Amino acid sequence: MLIHVELLKKSSLTLAFEEPADRFPGLREMARNGECEFTSPIRVRLRAARIQEIVEIEGIVQAAMRVTCGRCLMPFIYPLETEFALTYTGDRPGMPEAAEPEAKEMDASDVGLIYFQGEEIDLTEGIQEQVILSFPLRPLCREDCKGLCVRCGTDLNQARCRCAPLSAESPFAALSQLKPD
Ligand SMILES: [Zn+2]
Ligand SMILES: [Zn+2]
Structure with a gap:
């Protein structure tokens, strides 16, 4: 050039x-x-x-x-x-x-x-x-690529996998149960 x-x-x-x-x-x-x-x-x-x-x-x-x-x-x-x-x-x-x-x-x-x-x-x-x-x-x-499931490797753009959503077991999910009534 x-x-x-x-x-x-x-x-x-x-x-x-x-x-x-x-x-x-x-x-x-x-x-x-x-x-x-x-x-x-x-x-x-x-x-x-x-x-x-x-x-x-x-x-x-x-x-x-x-x-x-x-x-x-x-x-x-x-x-x-x-x-x-x-x-x-x-x-x-x-x-x-x-x-x-x-x-x-x-x-x-x-x-x-x-x-x-x-x-x-x-x-x-x-x-x-x-x-x-x-x-x-x-x-x-x-x-908005969904990426791969971190557990089973399924391409989440193509299919769903049977793994539980990660958020349910995230350390922060447990915190919500510690709230006083
Ligand atoms: Zn992608
Ligand atoms: Zn999975």
Whole structure:
């Protein structure tokens, strides 16, 4: 995913990219670890604008991935979609010779800028980070997934089991009997 800075000299650009997830080293690693399986390419739509040495990129990234539900352990397709804004700069300021030695040099990365070199911005790392950041920590196949019975393992979305409801024997249920009349 490359943006040619030259093309931004006159006006901003609207671009769309699509690349297989295994072109992103970090995503390839996730798939290899079994954390998910990408079932679509990584799709990016963005708008890029240049203001002097700063290139502002705003857009949306989408991907579909097969993950395991955190409650019922069923695999399902999770549609990932997230908006992002990235700011790149080709200008790497050198330390002026006359600068005070104690003055802490302000690094561009401290203010959220990403450096690029030459005439192309490679979005691979920036986009990869967006996907990783919006990856669900505990994906649910649906909001109200009932999960598995903690005793017999029945998928309570599919069937009922004969186990007594847990609440009847919860330590808090016993407390209600201690109330004075
Ligand atoms: Zn589930
Ligand atoms: Zn059960």
